[in-house]
Amino acid sequence: MTTITPEDTAGADAPIKREPRLAWLWQLLRNPLGAFGLFLVALIVISAVGADFFSPYDYKALDVKNRLASPSWAHLLGTDNLGRDTFSRILHGGQIALYVALVSIGTSLVLGLALGMLAGYGPRWLDNLLLLIFDSVRAFPVIMFALAVITVVGPSLETIIGVVVMTTTPGYARIARNSTLSLKNNEFILAERSLGAGTIRIMVSHLLPNLIAPLLILCSMDIPVVITIEAGLSFLGLGVKPPTPSWGSILNDGYGFIRNTPWLVIAGGIPLILTTLGFTFLGESLRDVFDPKLKKDR
């Protein structure tokens, strides 16, 4: 063991085998579920981002003569009860859905992590206080709570986002807190402290990477839940205001005219199903790829 000298190791000239930057993508694509999930998510994201580019008609343009039309080359998914092109409305509805999901989940993640780590790492009384708040908020049923808030504040996108942030943050915070609690008594945290690391450094660069993986998976799986909450509220007429399209309001229109045409319900329902599947598969496979504890030895 004394035969190795620093000269051997300085070895910048020796070829160093390092895994390529995008190796994780390959690993993800090798898994059929992951590839399928990624494909669906990419499809939804691209269609939502490029909604203005892809949609053949203005989603607000009425064409009453052609109302409740079946799919044709002119209207790929037919038209709704006011003769608006359903395909264009689905694309724009995706924009709303993703916007609500990403903004609210992102905010909940940041808030949940911060509060959870504070509760787990901070003093006991703060932990108890935060837990009390988390549990009280979690005790509300999401839809009832949303209905109550919307009744008071009035329906809008911001209200939906606010409600989702308030109801999902405690869940993330609890997971972050529990992981922090179990991690903070680990010897490596004591070792960090004995090497002179401060509290903020321990929390940000040592605890955070340990708890982020399960939370990101949870986020990925929560995105479809949030999308369905938004669709559900819009279905009830408590979400986005018309004429802004939402998958939920399209479903509601289809529900009202289901005796005339099934296409509105199909057009509103399929994106919801695909989004749920896509994000769930992606989250599942991303965990397998990213968690170094699950990584097989190469």
Next chain:
Amino acid sequence: MNNTGNDHVLDVRDLSVSFNTSRGSLRALRHIDISVPQNKIVGIVGESGCGKSTLINSMLRLLAPNAEVDAQSEIIFQGDDVMKMGRSDLQGLRGERISMIFQDPMTALNPVISIGQQMSDILYRQDLNKAQKRARSAEMLAQVGIPDPMRRLDDYPHQFSGGMRQRICIAMALMMNPALLIADEPTTALDVTLEAQIIHLMKELREKFECSMLFVSHNLGLIAELCDEVIVMYAGEVVEQGNVHDLFHRAQHPYTQMLLECDPARIAETRRDLPTITGSVPDLVDLPTGCIFAPRCPKRYELCNESPPGTYEIGGQHSARCFKVRDD
């Protein structure tokens, strides 16, 4: 024993630590006086729960929040009193001037950060760029005998074996070239062949890096092999200390004598039962009035139960906390 000369890296004077528990104050350490000389290896032995870990944790002020250190306690490290240090001084002390190796290498490394990143993080105090930090980390890995260190920097802790992880921990502890290295039972979690390798490595590196070392163990053979001086602790007190030769060949305190007799490596003839010290460790919340070891001591007499003994010199650096020593 309380030599205050400059040849000591660390002087612990009259250190008492207690923990507030629901049953009352648990007096984990009582009036500890020890010192670590420059470039020497000092061993601490004692059974589980005797305060070894509390002692070394208090040296870095890493005690649990319910710990209370008595006001008269002093821990002088290179002329500075650790007990009076502020937050930034403590951060400068930990890892840079004193560093520590832990018992279980399986849990002492962050599982989700690569070794190279964890090692580079220690160098945050130094003004080096990323590549230089990596090179320095690889060099340290090579010093502790990790083959192909440059490539292994990107590996995660679970990709190393237990022995290798302990080597990495040693490399990390020595990275800032500390004046004192504290090893808290560094080989307890390893098997015997690895133990010998790690001990050999630590001895070699100690000479190379010229640091002093405090080695905590309950393995008497290791202590005899590695250390220059030995401190024997029992139930929160130092019962005997001296150089390794005096202590192993002329042990004076009954506890030390019995501890040596219990060492399986020293048993000459095969018997059905291993020798043990009868009785159990006293309750540290409700201390006996006399000598702490009296209830288990085969050589006790009335005085032992009445008042606690002081520390009595035997000769040279050798001393023991026992009335028998004074009387002899």
